[in-house]
Amino acid sequence: QVQLEESGGGSVQAGESLTLTCVASRYIGCMALFRQAPGKEREGVATISRGGRTTYSDSVVGRSTISLDIRRNAMSLLMNSLKPEDTGIYYCAASPHYARCQVSLVPDFDSRGQGIQVTVTS
Numbered sequence: 777q778v779q780l781e782e783s784g785g786g787s788v789q790a791g792e793s794l795t796l797t798c799v800a801s802r803y804i805g806c807m808a809l810f811r812q813a814p815g816k817e818r819e820g821v822a823t824i825s826r827g828g829r830t831t832y833s834d835s836v837v838g839r840s841t842i843s844l845d846i847r848r849n850a851m852s853l854l855m856n857s858l859k860p861e862d863t864g865i866y867y868c869a870a871s872p873h874y875a876r877c878q879v880s881l882v883p884d885f886d887s888r889g890q891g892i893q894v895t896v897t898s
Contacts, residue, residue: 780869782798783798804872807851810885
């Protein structure tokens with residue numbers, strides 16, 4: 777199973793930007809992020825396939841950009857205009873199946889990282 781490691785979390789103020797990065801231990805067809813806030817269900821945030829196709833949740837579309845560094849097997853998500861409701865634990869996730877590279881399916885991906893905390897204060 778692919779190993780995933782997140783970095784880049786932390787505490788920021790509302791309106792600021794943050795970049796989350798995930799490095800995979802090997803080639804994988806789809807890389808993604810999901811998040812979980814206290815008392816809420818997991819929410820897929822963004823996906824990117826090996827071919828560069830991207831999907832975003834309605835909550836981050838238009839203010840976030842996901843990108844892929846193929847040589848490093850790494851994915852990054854730049855989130856702008858952060859809001860307190862973006863607070864949560866963000867998990868990197870991955871799937872070998874291009875057809876499953878959709879944001880609604882991310883919480884069910886088998887491969888996940890340990891998670892990293894993002895806190896947005898108002």
